[in-house]
Amino acid sequence: SSGSQLQRCHCPQRPAAHLANDMSLMRAIRLAPQAQRSLASSTRLFASPALARPVDSEARKAPVTTNISEVGLGAPLGKRNAGVSVLGCAIAMVAVGGCAQGIGQLFAALVVGMARNPSMKEDLFTYTLIGMGFLEFLAIVVILIAGLLLYSE
Numbered sequence: 001s002s003g004s005q006l007q008r009c010h011c012p013q014r015p016a017a018h019l020a021n022d023m024s025l026m027r028a029i030r031l032a033p034q035a036q037r038s039l040a041s042s043t044r045l046f047a048s049p050a051l052a053r054p055v056d057s058e059a060r061k062a063p064v065t066t067n068i069s070e071v072g073l074g075a076p077l078g079k080r081n082a083g084v085s086v087l088g089c090a091i092a093m094v095a096v097g098g099c100a101q102g103i104g105q106l107f108a109a110l111v112v113g114m115a116r117n118p119s120m121k122e123d124l125f126t127y128t129l130i131g132m133g134f135l136e137f138l139a140i141v142v143i144l145i146a147g148l149l150l151y152s153e
Contacts, residue, residue, distance in 0.1 A: 085149055085150050085151070085152060086150065088146075088149035088150070089146045089147070089149045089150035092142060092145055092146035092149055093142070093143075093146050095138075095139075095142040096139050096142055096143065096146075099135050099136075099138055099139040099142065100139075102135045103135050106128055106131050106132060106135065107128065109128075110124055110125065110128045
């Protein structure tokens with residue numbers, strides 16, 4: 001049906017331009033029902049029997065066959081955009097690299113501090129382990145948030 005809606009031009013000057021226009025028109029025709037469907041599924045209306053129109057007595061006797069998944073709060077959400085969640089997860093995982101850099105700087109400062117004052121070796125190492133614990137906690141929280149972003153709708 002989409003081929004009948006296209007108009008062909010048989011001029012030999014620019015066939016590539018006409019082909020590109022035809023392809024974009026075919027793509028628009030193919031995607032138009034999807035755009036309408038996603039718009040309808042993104043706007044959920046509140047369906048209540050109190051808001052329904054009054055029905056005469058003959059129509060009440062007939063069995064009502066409404067599909068609850070297509071109206072009201074049971075409307076489908078539509079297609080899941082998996083690429084967006086993967087991008088969000090990847091952006092959140094950049095912070096894990098920051099935690100690794102922080103751990104590197106922490107131990108570099110430990111080495112420098114022990115070289116300047118060897119008698120403070122035990123105290124510096126204790127402070128380094130405390131800082132390492134904070135950085136590891138931050139890395140774990142970031143990984144959990146990245147997992148939430150990856151597997152959320």
